[in-house]
Amino acid sequence: MKRFIGSVAALALATSAVAAEQFVVYASRSFVRWGPAAAIEQAFEAAHPGVDLVWVAPAGAAEMLSRLIAELSAGRTDADVFLGITAGSLPRALAEGVFRPFDPDLIPNLAFIPEDLRVDPSNHVLPFDHGYIAFVASPALSEDLLPRSFTDLLRPELGGKIILQDPRTSETGLAFLLWTVAHFGDSWPQYWRALLPNLLTITRGWTEAFAMFEAGEAPLVLSYSTDAAYAYLTVGEAKYRVLTLDGEGYRLIEGLGIVRTTRRADLAHALIDIVLSPEIQELIPTSQWMFPVHSGVALPPDFARLAVVPEHPVFLDPGEVAQHLDDWISQWQAILGN
Amino acid sequence: MAGHPRQLTGRGAAGAALALLPLLFLGVAFFWPLWDVLRLGLQIDGRWTGERLQAALSDPYVRRLILFTLEQAALSALLSLGLGFPLGWFLTRYRFPGRRLLRAFTIVPFVLPSITVALGFVLFFGRSGHLNRFLMALFGLGEPPIRVLYTLWAVVLAHAFYNAPVVARFVNAAWERADPTPVEAARTLGARPLRAFLTVTLPLLVPAVLSALALVFVLCTLSFSIPLALGGARYATVEVGVYLYTRGVVASFPRAAALAILTLGLSLVLTYLHLWGGGMFSARQGGVRLGSTVPLFTREKPRRALWLLYLLPAAVVFLGPIGAVIADSFLHPAPGGASPTLHWYRMIASPAWNPFIESSPLAAVRTSLLVGGGATALSLVLGLSVSAVLRRVRSRVLETVLMAPLAVSSVVLGLALLLAFRRPPLSALRGGWAIVLAHTLIVYPFVVRAIRPLWDALDPALSEAARTLGASPFATFRTVTLPLLGSGVLAAGAFAFALSLGEMTAVAMLSGPGAMTMPMAIYHFLGSRDFGAASAMATVLMVTTALAAWAWDRAGSRWLKRDGALAVSRPTAENQAVPGDA
Numbered sequence: 001m002k003r004f005i006g007s008v009a010a011l012a013l014a015t016s017a018v019a020a021e022q023f024v025v026y027a028s029r030s031f032v033r034w035g036p037a038a039a040i041e042q043a044f045e046a047a048h049p050g051v052d053l054v055w056v057a058p059a060g061a062a063e064m065l066s067r068l069i070a071e072l073s074a075g076r077t078d079a080d081v082f083l084g085i086t087a088g089s090l091p092r093a094l095a096e097g098v099f100r101p102f103d104p105d106l107i108p109n110l111a112f113i114p115e116d117l118r119v120d121p122s123n124h125v126l127p128f129d130h131g132y133i134a135f136v137a138s139p140a141l142s143e144d145l146l147p148r149s150f151t152d153l154l155r156p157e158l159g160g161k162i163i164l165q166d167p168r169t170s171e172t173g174l175a176f177l178l179w180t181v182a183h184f185g186d187s188w189p190q191y192w193r194a195l196l197p198n199l200l201t202i203t204r205g206w207t208e209a210f211a212m213f214e215a216g217e218a219p220l221v222l223s224y225s226t227d228a229a230y231a232y233l234t235v236g237e238a239k240y241r242v243l244t245l246d247g248e249g250y251r252l253i254e255g256l257g258i259v260r261t262t263r264r265a266d267l268a269h270a271l272i273d274i275v276l277s278p279e280i281q282e283l284i285p286t287s288q289w290m291f292p293v294h295s296g297v298a299l300p301p302d303f304a305r306l307a308v309v310p311e312h313p314v315f316l317d318p319g320e321v322a323q324h325l326d327d328w329i330s331q332w333q334a335i336l337g338n
Numbered sequence: 339m340a341g342h343p344r345q346l347t348g349r350g351a352a353g354a355a356l357a358l359l360p361l362l363f364l365g366v367a368f369f370w371p372l373w374d375v376l377r378l379g380l381q382i383d384g385r386w387t388g389e390r391l392q393a394a395l396s397d398p399y400v401r402r403l404i405l406f407t408l409e410q411a412a413l414s415a416l417l418s419l420g421l422g423f424p425l426g427w428f429l430t431r432y433r434f435p436g437r438r439l440l441r442a443f444t445i446v447p448f449v450l451p452s453i454t455v456a457l458g459f460v461l462f463f464g465r466s467g468h469l470n471r472f473l474m475a476l477f478g479l480g481e482p483p484i485r486v487l488y489t490l491w492a493v494v495l496a497h498a499f500y501n502a503p504v505v506a507r508f509v510n511a512a513w514e515r516a517d518p519t520p521v522e523a524a525r526t527l528g529a530r531p532l533r534a535f536l537t538v539t540l541p542l543l544v545p546a547v548l549s550a551l552a553l554v555f556v557l558c559t560l561s562f563s564i565p566l567a568l569g570g571a572r573y574a575t576v577e578v579g580v581y582l583y584t585r586g587v588v589a590s591f592p593r594a595a596a597l598a599i600l601t602l603g604l605s606l607v608l609t610y611l612h613l614w615g616g617g618m619f620s621a622r623q624g625g626v627r628l629g630s631t632v633p634l635f636t637r638e639k640p641r642r643a644l645w646l647l648y649l650l651p652a653a654v655v656f657l658g659p660i661g662a663v664i665a666d667s668f669l670h671p672a673p674g675g676a677s678p679t680l681h682w683y684r685m686i687a688s689p690a691w692n693p694f695i696e697s698s699p700l701a702a703v704r705t706s707l708l709v710g711g712g713a714t715a716l717s718l719v720l721g722l723s724v725s726a727v728l729r730r731v732r733s734r735v736l737e738t739v740l741m742a743p744l745a746v747s748s749v750v751l752g753l754a755l756l757l758a759f760r761r762p763p764l765s766a767l768r769g770g771w772a773i774v775l776a777h778t779l780i781v782y783p784f785v786v787r788a789i790r791p792l793w794d795a796l797d798p799a800l801s802e803a804a805r806t807l808g809a810s811p812f813a814t815f816r817t818v819t820l821p822l823l824g825s826g827v828l829a830a831g832a833f834a835f836a837l838s839l840g841e842m843t844a845v846a847m848l849s850g851p852g853a854m855t856m857p858m859a860i861y862h863f864l865g866s867r868d869f870g871a872a873s874a875m876a877t878v879l880m881v882t883t884a885l886a887a888w889a890w891d892r893a894g895s896r897w898l899k900r901d902g903a904l905a906v907s908r909p910t911a912e913n914q915a916v917p918g919d920a
Contacts (some may be wrong), residue, residue, distance in 0.1 A: 027693075059865070169582075169586055205865060208864075216465065
């Protein structure tokens, strides 16, 4: 079927002849807004003249993945590659058969990716960056209120001062839910109940949460451990404080994969190799504000100095997530109402 | 009245053929898709069972969704009454310059796209919004004093913004039509104005108030865009729940279908209650003097200070959000203070692909206009043929069948079409068509409601004369009936167009690449916090809708002037908003 994204042809009004072939990447909103999307597009289109790389990113990664799954089950999607999947969603994607296995031989840069970042031994998804979830405080929050532990987050002085993301639609939101499960075990629902009064709101995606935080709507947001580096390198001042809780930070590995139904697996492999290339990986720290996965890429000194690596990284086993996620989400939804 | 309601002899075949067209359309585009939802929600492995409904009802989250939906709807109805009743009183009692304009203004919420209101609320009532910045500067405060956003009250207040004018129109209409003699009698007999109001006027208004409350309650129960945009994860309604079950991490169409069946039941009950309430209203109003604008009270000193107490906060609630949207569309925010710019308008006139709205802004505008045009054309054809059928065959069953989409909320309709477009025959069509069909189904009942009374009021002798002179039924319709219905059809079309432009609920379920409309683009801009672009597009959308609404009003009143009948006058317009996007 001819692709006619974005054209009025959707209404079958004839203008379906698009000059360039379109190659469609579904990604998280944050990656296209912040990450090296433009550089990837440029490198890709330079290497493949006549192909137009189209980003589709109207929502957070988790929501985009749900949509891709729905489209695949309906038998039609425009996506060729999906970018932004994390370990929390990986089991679901694998179970739904979203991705086709990639061929390692077609991705030379794969050789530079450390084994411990390769979360999917079945070779459907590869990592392109990684980092840690943390709480980030703005200067509006006084020093003595800075939360250093899960318990600190419950202080009544923080009432209505925290912005979280919805684990049903956002990868960071999902990561925080998994983090509380990892930290508290079966008693995580009690913690969430106690936390609710301190939340300003729970947003659909990270992008709006962080924008609200930057606009001063609340002084605390669930974000990334690199945000002090971000503030320093963009406005020249490390105005944001990164807060690990009890020394912990949930580890987030973002990956990408080739959509099962693509007709251009060759282009998909080429795109993945570009994303993993040193040229793009070098841009990851100061655009996506994550750690690169390419072992040959050095971190910018200021980034290395200010990006926080938690003492105790937390990471829930994907098998366990696969088994319980549905149940956890149901419980989480039930807590919301209280 | 139609001349011969039951005269089917000799016309039976034609009537049956005529009924076939809308029945076929509704069958493919409505009943079959709805059947898909029922099957998905009520069947497990081909076996009919209530297990999914039971599972949904025993899920505390779903129970909470239902409770919250009813709770916010009740609060919204009460607040709408609180804000709207004084406005109705004000419009009825006082003559002042701009009164007609103000009254015309109360029609705005029917057509104002709800996502633009949600956007306005964020811009105006947000912690760093216009109101808080103003108050902080005025009183030198360190903390924003207004904390309504991100609470239940944001949803309730936005609903009141929408529906207070509805209440005002109901109250105003009932009051103006109420017979002034009893009040005059009471006053003559020595009752003080307040006592006369409480014991005579108020009881006369009770049916109108109840009817308005019922309508507002229904609208707020089925509301989607406002809780979606303003409620966050915590204040979600059942409709938002259906949407999340099709889009979230635990996406599950069967669960979405089960929830959809629950909301379908809810909306059926509410629609019935509303119709019952509406019937009560018109029954009580029967026989009173129509169109009299005699003031109920003699004009004693107007209590200006008292009115200021009402009008000032009312103006803040009504004009603030809209003003904020328009203002921000022309402003470039900067740390030192905003500067005027046309940047946002240039941005939304751009044909360049925008990944965040998965369309170019310009294409979104174009898609909206095309979808609106398509839905208007289809709903006029469908509305006219349904009206024609219902004129010939006066059957309650047939009427219920032909008007059934009225009782189905937009989210359920969206889910039904979403499922239907996954299988033949509809899978042959591309996504944009799903939205056109959804909007046609949402809009055509209003076309029928607007056209039927007009048609019934036509003198049957005219078309009979044409038939006697040898014109075929279709030629008669084309050359006699349609021109006579003329501006009434035009008005219905303009209203249909306005409704389609602003509708976002079905679009949220159905949109995708190539099917991005303006309201959905605004929602995505809101999500990526591109307020400038969102505001510019919202302003364009409001202006376009307002133009369509204006055309509707003009065409409608032209018809009124010519024929002097009240059949499609404002009271019916009130009822026109039933399953719309509150």
